[in-house]
Amino acid sequence: MLLHLSMSLLVESFKSSTTCRFLQEGKNAKRFKKLYADKEDILVPDVFWDYTSAKVLTIDWVDGVKLNEQEAIERQGLNVLDLVNTGIQCSLRQLLEYGYFHADPHPGNLLATPEGKLAFLDFGMMSETPEEARYAIIGHVVHLVNRDYEAMAQDYYALDFLSRDVDVSPIVPALRNFFDDALDYTVSELNFKTIVDGLGNVLYQYPFNVPAYYALILRSLTVLEGLALYADPNFKVLAASYPYFAKRLLTDPNPYLRDALIELLFKDGKFRWNRLENLLVQGRKDRDFSAKEALQPALKVLLSPDGEVLRNLVIKEAVRVSEAFTLGTISDTYQYVPVFLRTLVLNGIAKEPLLTSETERQSMIELRDQVIRIWRLLQSSNDFDPSILLPILQVVQQPEARKLGGRVVGGITQRLAARFLLQVLGAPTTAST
Ligand SMILES: Nc1ncnc2c1ncn2[C@@H]1O[C@H](COP(=O)(O)OP(=O)(O)O)[C@@H](O)[C@H]1O
Ligand SMILES: [Mg+2]
Structure with missing residues (x-):
């Protein structure tokens, strides 16, 4: 039973019970508010503990419209989908960040406030994700x-x-x-x-x-x-x-x-550059995305004692990317080189022909363009700092990296990759390759 005492308080009372349901619900509301109401678009009513007992729960009154009353919400100049989105983002944090979640988010328990906040009510059914x-x-x-x-x-x-x-x-x-x-x-x-x-x-x-x-x-x-x-x-x-x-x-x-x-x-x-590109395209849309933090966990492994397999993979990839940039650029004009000259031109770079087929040439260009797109995605994120990628340079500069350089003989090796990275990352030019 609800007793509406004033516009500022909501009192829910319940007479014959021997349980502490309302005390528990009040505690749930308090815990929920502490975890999730730090975002300005979420509202959780405060509990008035002096007026709360096992039989009565007193909380702040929330002025708002239930979420399924679309017309009433729109009359206030609000958009239901924005509120639903707020609900989804908050639910993701509940389920997947703190693990403490509102298990009954039906429209009767969600209100849109006139300022466009999403208010959560009814903390009787809560659960946890381990x-x-x-x-x-x-x-x-x-x-x-x-x-x-x-x-x-x-x-x-x-x-x-x-x-x-x-x-x-x-x-x-x-x-x-x-x-x-x-x-x-x-x-x-x-x-x-x-x-x-x-x-x-x-x-x-x-x-x-x-x-x-x-x-x-x-x-x-x-x-x-x-x-x-x-x-x-x-x-x-x-x-x-x-x-x-x-x-x-x-x-x-x-x-x-x-x-x-x-x-x-x-x-x-x-x-898998495709996957990285997709993760970045998507991750950047999250309002809390930080380009400075992106990939940091993986980059830390790179320099750790357990990172050897990863280091080898990264060196090979760095070499492949440097090749893609060099040959991708040369090969923009490659199609205009007469066929009889092609082997000659390319043998000037490597003892073996580097671009053995049109497919390989295409895939080099694709790789180069994809890396450029990914770099731009990072660069255009507000807090990006190229120096966070320096662990890659460090790994490519390691002496052991030379052995893994790929097309070593007269070709493009890890040294070129290191120089290339140095330039891109704007690292101090004193670092040797
Ligand atoms: N703090 C509040 N401010 C305004 N309305 C409220 C508040 N708490 C509850 N209500 C209204 O009362 C209804 C029932 O309350 P609720 O806590 O969800 O109880 P129940 O356990 O019966 O679902 C809600 O759907 C909402 O419309
Ligand atoms: Mg309810």
Whole structure:
């Protein structure tokens, strides 16, 4: 029963109970406010403890309109989808950052205030996501969007769906089958519900044991998606939330996410520039993205004692990129070089012909252009500082790097790569190559 005492307080009372439900709800509201109301677009009412007991809960009155009253919201000059987006961003922080979440975010419990804030009410049903699961969920979504089915299958251990002694390899073709064949969309164009149903269909055939809190997570996301779809039938929750996932993967120092990032970028020993570009394009859209923090966790590994495999991969890639820049640039005019001269021209650079085919020439140009695009993405982010990439230079300058230089004889080696990096990163010119 609600007793509306004044416009500034809301008192909820409840007579015959022997439980402390309202005290607990007040504590939940306080904890929720402390964690999530630091953003100016979120409002959580304060609890008046002097007027709160096991039988009465007294909280600030929130002047606002329920989120499903679209017309009333728009009459105030507000946009429902902006509020839904605020709700999604806040839910992502709840589920995946602090792990403490509102498990009942239906429109009756969400109000739009006249200033355009999103107010959360009703802290009677709260739940927690364990820490390991938070990281595993982030990894899983990124793997899903990148269609990395091997990694997705491995995620089920960390998600605590499967015990480590179950072999996940048969799941890989099942996932591939569903996401590659059955669906002709990019994953972020799909509804959350379609993805969850799809995964459910694939996964029910295996001995999965899904922990209980996932039901509440799914419920809370499905409710939000329902709200969004009500405002815009084409709204895509995954597309709206992917920048957050990309940002977390690029910047979070948690070892699980750091390793997931390295795996994703260096899949099968080859650097995936497409994936890096996509992560940056998406991650930059998150309002808390920091270019200064991007890739830092992975770059730290590069200089650590355990980073040897990664160092070797980075050296090879640095050489490949330097080649792409040099040869990509030469080869812009390459097509005008008469055929009989081509071998001659290119043998001037390397003892073996470097651009053996048109396909190779194309892929060099593509690589060069892609690296330029990625560099611009970083550069145009407000807090980018090129010196954060210096660990790459340090690695390429190591004496051991010479052995790994690729086309060594008379060709473009790690030394050129180092010089190239020095220039790009604006490092002190005294550093030797
Ligand atoms: N602080 C508040 N300010 C304004 N309205 C409120 C507030 N708290 C609750 N309400 C209104 O009362 C309704 C029921 O309160 P709620 O806490 O959600 O109780 P219940 O557990 O019955 O769902 C809400 O949907 C909302 O419309
Ligand atoms: Mg309620």
